[in-house]
Amino acid sequence: MSTDIEVVGAGPIGLAIGWRCAQRGMTVRVVDDGRTGAAHAAAGMLSPVAEAYFGEEALTGLLVESAKRWPAFAAELGDVGYRDDGTLVVALTSDDLAEAERLRAYQASLRLPITAMRASELRDREPRLSPRIRGGALAAGDHQVDPRKLVPALREAAIAAGASITLGEAGPAGVTVVAAGCGSAALAGVPVRPVKGQVLRLRAPDPGPPGFRHVIRGYADGRHVYLVPRADGEVVVGATVEELTDSAVTAGAVLDLLRAATDLMPDIAEYHLVEVVAGHRPGTPDNAPILGALDGRPGVVVATGHYRHGIVLTPITADLIADLVEKGVPDPMLAPFTPARFLS
């Protein structure tokens, strides 16, 4: 059966939904206002385990399920910078180690794959880590992808499957899917707010890949930082979390991120600083996405509010929303994420 679907928002979520719907034979149009979205700044960590936090068990379940779908999803798209070298959690001081250990113990209590590691074990894996580090953990199943490769690949795949992608405003459609990130609040009245994040992009001084291969999630003197090494020599260092709507890049953010990064991996100081960018994550009150039909607005489905997890949640969001649009019935996995949870 052919259905008329309009997807608002050509970020990874909107494009993937459009692609999946087009693959199922629906007539799909993806519209976008042309503004830069969160994916431009995103580091692309696929970290269901290291991101798992107290009280967010439903979200963790969805992250785990989506991460499982990533290898096949990436294989369908071609080169999206998918790397499965795993993630190291690294703590600098004993205070940092206590914090990292507390979270690791919680993650292990959920039976998530994470292993405590001594400092020497971490440095065997990544010799460039500072001799000062105290310990950490290995989350071997937490991978990465490059969002700046993912978005063009999704556009290409969606177009190849028959979807059209245009600049402009939403028009009439059988079903409208609002996947507009921070813009979704105005379009659909859902509680999505911009949460500013400043992110750096460095480049290894020598040609070729950077001198480390794992994603590093660090705790350095109370500061949180991540370092994501790409095969082409890029290293993404992030990120601040600020309840602000402006896009200024600040000296303090660069200082904090680089101090933490160089505390953990001293030779980062030799890398070239090639970009500082501020993006806005589409945050929700409970940090989980808003997925499902909008009550009182027949024919409107929302898929937004992915906050820090947009890239990892792209495959499962696309599958579940395409299912919902096609069958008209939500998958039980969507239950904790309905827009209705914010209505009370």
Next chain:
Amino acid sequence: MPLTIAGESFGSRLILGTGGASSLTALEEAVKASGTELVTVALRRVEAAATMGGGLLDLLDRCGVRLLPNTAGCYTATEAIKVAHLAREAFETPWVKLEVIGDERTLLPDGVELVRAAEELVADGFTVLPYTTDDPILARRLADVGCAAVMPAGAPIGSGLGVTNPHHIALIRQNVEVPVILDAGIGTASDAALAMELGCDGVLLATAVTRAADPARMAAAMRHAVEAGWLAAGAGRIPKRFHALASTPDEGRPDL
């Protein structure tokens, strides 16, 4: 008996900070469970625009709590005074929790800058609640320049070490007429109860609740602890003894 600061009464003696909350939902549940009526927010961390979709200010409004802007992150009197003025304009309140931090590692107050900033803000008509060290003389100086309360640290911010110098907190209580609010260092409920037993009029805390595995549960614990400590402080505790004292005396017992 309510807590009275600068002529305003609060039914709860617990003041909550928002820093460290993992999500707005977790924060809202904690604010409600704490029973607090006063919540402190760093101006730098929020935009004053109350239009923020589902943001922090809407949340506090929904909980019906009063907002106490703070100058967290300021290192000089000049900077703190500037931020206090911005806060007064943005939030339309002359109340300010004055923080002037001395260094990044301890986050302890810089007493010299603090007194300078407090003096000027009081002269400018602010109701000033300074975050100070556990120094009784400094606390008295702050009260002398006209602060509406003094808020000594139990221990460094976020350390969870509790009340590291109980004697000084008790001295501060004796040294000033204004309310004494223990601010910073609380790790768990017994720390908050101890602060109240030492004579504090209230407790301000953030991390102990916001970073707990179950923030709402810890917030409820703090609510009870502050109330328990306040009740105990006024109930006239028994003296400590070296040896036991039978709770039922021997004299006059019937011969059975």
